[in-house]
Amino acid sequence: MxxxxxKDTGKYGRGLYAxxxxxxxxxxxxSPVIVLPKEDWGHLEKTSLLYYSFYWGEDDTAIALGLGSLYNHSYTPNINYENNIENLSIDFYALHDISMGEQLTINYNGDLEDKSPLWFDVIE
Incomplete structure (x- = not known):
């Protein structure tokens, strides 16, 4: 394991915990990914999968398989991720020591310092 x-967060649906x-x-x-070329963006926008997609390279999008699409957002995340183009995966790393039971979060904007508004109200 x-x-x-x-686990159910009780507030934001499912989340990942240490x-x-x-x-x-x-x-x-x-997390292995399915890469969607930029030509598929118009189709993706019409589905709820849009909210689980990651930027991939300059123009493409990726859907993370495994647990990769279940990390919740935080502007002060404890996890960072890197697109592993060669391995066709998104690799998630701890930004600092994390205690057992702590929820694992990423910044949905991709950049740890980016506090841009998202498509939902962020409560921290």
Whole structure:
């Protein structure tokens, strides 16, 4: 079993939580992706999958499989992610030490410093 599990947050639906202490820079999850070329963007926009997509390269989009699409948003995340183009995956790493039971979050804007508004009201 990996260091994460799915739980109901009670407020934001499902979320991912640490099942043990996780060390800074530890690789937490490698989520394989399905890459959608920019030509598919118009179709994706008409589906709820849009809200689970990641930027992939300059023009494409990716849908993370595994647990990758279940991380909730935070402007002060404890997880960062990198697109692994060669491996066709999104790799999730701990930004700092994380305690067992803590919810794992990413910044949906992709950049840790980006506090741009999202498509939903952010409550932190």
């Amino acid at each position: 990996g260091p994460i599990c799915i 099942t043990r202490d996780i060390k800074k820079d530890e690789l937490i999850e490698v």
